[in-house]
Amino acid sequence: MVHCQAITGSDESDIPDVVRPQKDGDQGTCDISGMFPDGCLRPSWRGGYSYQMLQVSKLLAQGQGLASVLLKRAASVTLDWDTRQKSRFQATDSQGRELGVFLPRGTAVRGGDVLVAEDGSLVRVVAAAQPLLRITPCTTHGSPFDLMRAAYHLGNRHVQIELQPDHLKIEPDHVLADMLRAMHLIVNAVDQAFEPESGAYAAGGHGHAHGHGHVHGHGHGHGHQHDHGHEHAHDHGHGHAHDHSHAHGGSHAHAHAPAPAAVVPAPGRKTIAIQSAPAPHVHGPGCGHDHGHDHKH
Template sequence: MIQVSKLLAQGQGLAPVLLKRAASVELDWDTRQKSRFQALDSEGRELGVFLPRGTLVRGGDVLVAEDGSLIRVVAKPQALLRITPCSSHGSAFDLTRAAYHLGNRHVAIELKPDHLKIEPDHVLAEMLRAMHLTVVEVNEGFDPEGGAYAAETAGHSHSHAAAETKKPHVHGPGCGHDHGHDHGHDHAHQHKPAAAPKPLSIPIKAAAAPAPHVHGPGCNHGHDHKHD
């Protein structure tokens, strides 16, 4: 078994001569909705396909095998209902109306400028005929719309990534802004306040205890009391 884990949408970037020489593989819509499946290509090789989850394989896509060989995908013909406006009194707008009603029922639809295709359903066929549309059974390849919000892979993604949120500019050395000149526009420069100096701790010696008073001449204390 040859492993396949890469898909090129519609053979993008490949020369026509390479596509012409490539092997092919026919896959119905039920298989092409899967990201893991096995199949036989036109050369009889067994393929083990392992694509990213959510991948839809379309007719015209190219699978790339582990040995570098290319395999063109062909939408295998299957039973379908082909819907067209009434040739007598219909208009292209009738297809728009039909697509609206089918979309409300979450029906897979292949949209073409002049017709629609859906998988067989006799109830839907009667509804469409009652809307004066022509419904016929055909055996053709089926590539319905994936839906605007369907999971898309790298091969089929057309979404645009949102711009990244800009990070706030932090001024500092090497930021490329001249902080010595006023350029006429306001730059909010926030500078951290200088740290307050730490208070100096100066040790204070405790005052010496007063010397005991000794009475004597010149002490200015009255000594008129009697001494025994």
């Protein structure tokens, strides 16, 4: 971590052209004309041209895990959405300290979040009031369903929207305002805090990440696989395969039933016996027919 030297002077002629960061080996210089390559930000010169910048690189969403007494004692910083949606920015807290905020890329700061400075101090974030359009359904010519339609059309235009049960909020845009009014919605200009919806796959899913790891999908996975294959393979073919000719007297021919069909197991499934159609007549003991011939088995 790099800390910039404090610089003091009575006038601008005392301000050096470069600020040398203090780190191992004292290597490298920082150009004060812009963002410093080693983590130092553009200095702000106040009374005596003293430069102080407190680096912040940690955020606690909604102050999670902090005691309420610590939050009450913490300094605060008021930021509009344009600043809070950035992961790197400068700000001044309620104690007059200059903050250089370096959060992981893609991080959005929300009202109620707590920044943790490099010295361990806490800074509570307040969402600043800003000009917005507040959208509500018309009770005379419309219905609450109109809000859903409006959210669809705004989202289709990639507009950032704050979603509430009874209204929507967007940043000012007269073209969108006219479109919404044509949809029988009431559009009013307000000055309020803006907390637009995060993307569905945004890191952290601010405020709505339930974290139960309970993915509702097909194959919900409760494992109730009711495979009641009872395999009652009642193969009652008694096996009298008469492999010979019967010279039936009385000139009536009884056709012997063909052998039962072979059982072919389905791939990956249990074997199920398949019976052939019942034979018209099967000759055997107790058949009741006096065939008047000898069976040569």
